Structures are given as C-alpha cells and as structure tokens.
Amino acid sequence: MSHTAEIIAVGTELLLGNIANTNAQAISQSLSSLGVNVFWHTVVGDNPERLREALDIARRRADIIITTGGLGPTYDDLTKQTISAAFGKKLVFHPDILEDIRRYYASALHVPMPESNAQQAEFPEDCEIFDNPVGTAPGCAFESGGVHVLMLPGPPHEMTTMLRRHVEPYLRRLSQEVILSHDIMTFGMGESSVEALLRDQMEKMTNPTLATYAKPSEVRLRATAKAATQAAAEAMLAPVVAEVKALLGPIVYGMDVSGLPEACLNMLKEKKLTFATAESCTGGQIAERITALPGASQVYRGGVVSYWTSVKNAVLGVPQEILDQHGAVSEETARAMADGARRITGADIAVSVTGAAGPDPDERGTPVGIVYIGLSTPEGTHCRSLNLGKRRRDRIQNLATNHAYDVIRRYLSNLPIN
C-alpha cells in the first residue's frame, strides 16, 4: 500500500523569509527513499486558526501528516494543542519527560529549566513520544482514523536527528517491506546525458528503481529496492549498481558519499597519502570543503590562497619568468603552483587552481570561465584546462573546486586526468 504525505511547517520566521524551509527538503528526501509520496508542503505561521485550517485540508488529502516547529516552551508554540484539538485528543502531562528535559537543561545548557517548559512534557493521549537528545522539545506521533500525525521540532539539527532516530523507523513499520537505497555519485556529465545512457534501465525498472538527482555539476543516481529483508534488498541492488557503474564508467566517483571531497578523503585515508592545495580563483573553497569534514587532518596538510600574483611567487615559489611570460592564469602557472604547494607543505600530492572567475576578465584579458587545474605528484605534474563559460562567479568557483577534487580522485584511481 502506498502512502501519501503532507509536510506542514509551523513558524512565522519562515513566512517572513528569515529562514528557508530546509526541514521540508530533508523530510522529503527521506520519505522519497522510503517510498512515501509527498504531494504537498505547506507553511503556516504561529497562528492556531490557520494551523487548524492547514490540518483540516491536509487530513482530507494525505494519510501521513508531518509537522515541524511550534513545540517550544513559549506562548506561541501551539502545535501540540492545535493538533490535539483538531483530532479530538486530550493533552496528558508526562512527569518523566519533564525530568528528562530538566536533566537536559542541567547537563547541556548549564542553566536551570524555566517552569514554562512544563508544557513541553504534555502530549496527546495514546501517542508515541520521540525523545530529543539534542534539544528540549520531544516529538510525538499518533494515528487517528487512518491518518498518521507526526510532530517534530523546528530547529533543523533537532529535526534531522529525530527524523533518523524515530520517523524513519516509524514509517518503515507502516509497511511490511524493507526499503533500501544506494546513491551512486557521478561527476563530469550533465543530467540529461546520464539519463540518456540509462533510459532503457530506468524505464523498464519498477523494483528496484533508479532515479537521478542533479546538483550543479554533479548527478546523483539513487537505486532503491523494496524487499522482505535487508539482505534481499541488498541482493536486488547489487546487479543494478554494477550495471550502472559499467554503463557510466569513470564518471562514477563513489557510492553513498556526500560529494567529491568525501570520496577523496576516504581514498587518501586508505592509501595513507596526504595532500595540499594552492588556490587562486577558488579563493580557499577547496580547503574549506575538505576541512568541513571531520577527520580531514589525517589527509590534508594545508595550502595557500595565492590570490595576488605576488603571493604566487613569494609563498609558492612560482618563478617570476613564468608569471611574466604566461600570466597568472595559465597552464604553466597552475603546474608551478601545485609543485610549490607540494614542496612547502611536504604533502604527497598537491592540487592547484588558477582561473578567471569574473565578473570581469583578468588584467591580461583572460575571458571569464578559463580555469587551469594543476596536480603535482611524485610521478610528475599534470594539468586540466577548462573553459567553464561566462557563468556566475559562484558557479565558476564551485565547478572549479569540484574539478580539482575530480582530478585528485582520478589520479588516485589510476584514471587519466583529462
């Protein structure tokens, strides 16, 4: 049986544009991989009449309603009261939950719990309570007249923790099946070209299924299987993953990783190698992407942001003749930057980027979008030349960063750099 869900976010800060509704995105991704159809997102303010109206509409068109927000301790946090009234349920006080919240205040927040928090320990009768190890507001879920209502806190970190710990297991229990997904990550080909290569597979498949999700410059392929057990689902996915990898070849860079930096982190760890960076037009983004990941210090030694040409010479040791003759944006400079970064940090390999990110051409007239990626290795120095076209500055920087990591992972996989 297929379920239909509506996600209702409660919070005036969303309607003021203070924040984007990233909770709905995270829940949608999760439900999509569980095989639950999401047909509606609704956002409503901290207003009980309008929340009631949203609930009345949602229960007519969905059998799973997930709300986020409005579970806090203040007077305008009215989600539990409004939902309980809409579904004819009393609120019941749980003293044990209040003790949990009091302990969280003492151990994590180091302040005594304000007494207004007592309302956070009230829940609709006959519900399942979802504990919140990273905040004060527990969530809950109940079923009424064939409609499942799940209430989650608004802060994204608390919401996603509860989503993994409680919501996904709750929804899996609604179905007798195990639903399992693997994400096959690709870089270097547009979504429509990837789909064209896989059209026969994608069209004929019903279980497992294969879907594409595009990010700027990357395509994620999600293979999803439904089966009676985890092992059976894995067995169904294995040949699909193998076939996709065979059809797409070297554009596949990993499975179930967050992106190219994490794929490189894992490969470098396994090979016990370290790397360094020398960045011009990406301005520190290559460094920032790897150091955002825990454990980066095992493989990343450091790097130089040589934004001015003088820094390329003085810090990275790019010879002044190369800079004068070929310019700061050139293959020769990219190679010398990578060599310099490797030498001064002592890393096993080093990647470099120099290019024109715009909005204007560089001082020598290099057109926006021209980018060179250098890679210095013990076996020699390589370069990838790119023309990324006249895109927006942030897109050129983002794409150049991904190309830098793609050059690293191709080197580590013994694939040609270009």
Add this chain to the structure above:
Amino acid sequence: MSHTAEIIAVGTELLLGNIANTNAQAISQSLSSLGVNVFWHTVVGDNPERLREALDIARRRADIIITTGGLGPTYDDLTKQTISAAFGKKLVFHPDILEDIRRYYASALHVPMPESNAQQAEFPEDCEIFDNPVGTAPGCAFESGGVHVLMLPGPPHEMTTMLRRHVEPYLRRLSQEVILSHDIMTFGMGESSVEALLRDQMEKMTNPTLATYAKPSEVRLRATAKAATQAAAEAMLAPVVAEVKALLGPIVYGMDVSGLPEACLNMLKEKKLTFATAESCTGGQIAERITALPGASQVYRGGVVSYWTSVKNAVLGVPQEILDQHGAVSEETARAMADGARRITGADIAVSVTGAAGPDPDERGTPVGIVYIGLSTPEGTHCRSLNLGKRRRDRIQNLATNHAYDVIRRYLSNLPIN
C-alpha cells in the same frame, strides 16, 4: 489597505527534496519589507489537478498569489495553462516575445531555439508580461476579481532578477505609499539581548517599524518606514537608525551590507589597505568568504591554510619553540601565525585563527570550542581568546570566521579588539 499573499511553488523536484524552496524565502523577505502579509507557502508538484486545487484554496484566503516554476518549454510545465483555466482566461500567443526568446537562445545560449519553446510566448489575456533578461521563461501578472496573480520562473537566479525588476514595482503600485528599509547589522550579541535593549523602541513604534532577524551569531535589525515619497521615508528612518546605533554601540558593524566580510571589504577599500589570512581550524573559510565577493582582489592578497602544525612552522614561520611550548592552539601561535601571514604576503594587516573545532579535542587535549584570533598590524599584534563551547564543528568554524572579520573591522574602526 493591507494585502495578504500566498506563495505557491510548482515543482516535483521540491517534493522529492532535490532542492529547498529558497524562492519562497526570497519572495517572503521582499514582501515583508513591502508591508504585504505572507500567511501561506504551498508547494505542489508538476500536476495540473493539484495545482488547480492549490489555486482554488489560495484565492479564497489571499488577494495576492505568487507562483514560481512551471513556465519552461516542456510538456510538464503547466502553470500558465492551469492558472488561465482556473481564472477563466484564454491564452494568447505573442510573436514579439517569441522573437525575444529566440534572440536569447542565439546570444546567450549559442544554440538555435527548439520549436517547443513557442508555448513560452503564450500568456493569459489582459496580463502584464515580465521580461526575463537571464533566462528563457518570461513571467506575467494579471488581476481578476480583486486577486492579483503573479507567475515567476523557478530557477532562483531568474526568479530573483524578476522579483527586483518587476514584482517589487508591481506591488508598490498597489499601494500609494513608498516603503523603505534599512538593515542595521550587528555582531557579538544574541537576539534576545538585542531585543531587550531595544524593547521600548520596538514596542512603541508603528511607522517606522523595527524588527530583528537572527542568523547564527549575527542579528540584523530592519527599520522600515512608509511615506508618500522616498525622501520622506528616508527622513523618518534617519533618527531611528541613529538611535539604534547609539543604543547598541560598537556591536553595529554596518548598514545595508550582506555580512561582516562585505563590511570589511568596503572599509579596506576606502582606507586603501590590504589583508592576508592564516587559518587553522577555519580551514579556508575566511579566505572563501572574502573571495566570494566581486572586487575582493583589491583588498585581499591571499593566505595560508596551515592545517598541520608543520605547515605553521614551514610556511608561516611560526617558531618551533612556540609550537612546542604553547601548542598549536594557543594565543602565542595565533599571534605568530598572523605575523607570518603579514610578512610573507606583504599585506598591511593579517588575521589568523587557531582552535579546536571538534568533534574531538586536539592532540594536546584542548577542549572543543577553544579558539584564538590573531591580528597583526603595523602598530602591533593583538589576540582575541574565545571559548565557543561544545558546538557542532560547522558552527564553530562559522562563528570563528565571523569573529576574525569582527576583529578586522574593530581594528579599522579604532575600537578595542576585545
């Protein structure tokens, strides 16, 4: 007369969680500063029946409906057809608009226009067409029975361009007043403390109004005035801005700027000074934030990401005795890193960050959240010591980056660093 708006986003990719609904956020911010109440956001897939249902609900509860998405050239782009049917309007073909689209293909995309794009030149009768200088899908607006319907394209870059060029002027015409806002930017005090300082002002004001918007570690204060003319609105805002600045003092770092990096960029440009960076736990984020801004090369020379201790010594020249005696995470190392970055880049000033971003303490047992910011200047070297507590890694990195820029702007403003 106060208007009430509903924002309807059309796109299955939103319901799959492929992207977040940042369009609704941008439109909400804009409408909020125009004095239009946004009471609902709705997201619906590329499905004409469900879009029709969303429209029927929205027209009962809002007098401004803004849709995003579904204006493309493919068979599932059905927004204009569905809305026209819902409001009893015929679609009319505009040959001049098709020529505009054809020219856009030739000049910006360098490919001939597919003939399927003809539907992008069809619009509901009696509507105002919004041209799209950065994409192929024009938008449009009409009024029917007291309800204004505005259709905008889905790609965020196209949507925001049209929002500024067409939607804001259209909505301003609905009111006889000019609505003008200024954003007063602060760093260093929580939202509730800022509100406590300004409570008297905020409560007694009706026009101008003053509202707070919190980002992690920053609070933006928006002062908004309604008046008959721009000059009259400016005259009403001036004393409010002055009073807020006087009450908040040095935590105010600028007005109408995107953040601390842009405030520093402007101040450095004005003083014709350059800066450099030396980053450990922020891993390149300080560099990345400034180089994301066009014109950064006027003030930013470059920097070093000295993630490994050996790089602090070899590249930045931090004396080995300091590293041995005080450790990589120490005030002494922060000062020496900043001095080293200034020396090797030749910049006028340099900022450094060293700290423990977690998830684990550093090898000497420095607790997560301990961070030192160094600032090297011609007049001497300064340090700000921070205990950011046991937060998530990305929050510590983000907060440390903002502190680094705050140290720079306080130095440039002749304010004490600490």
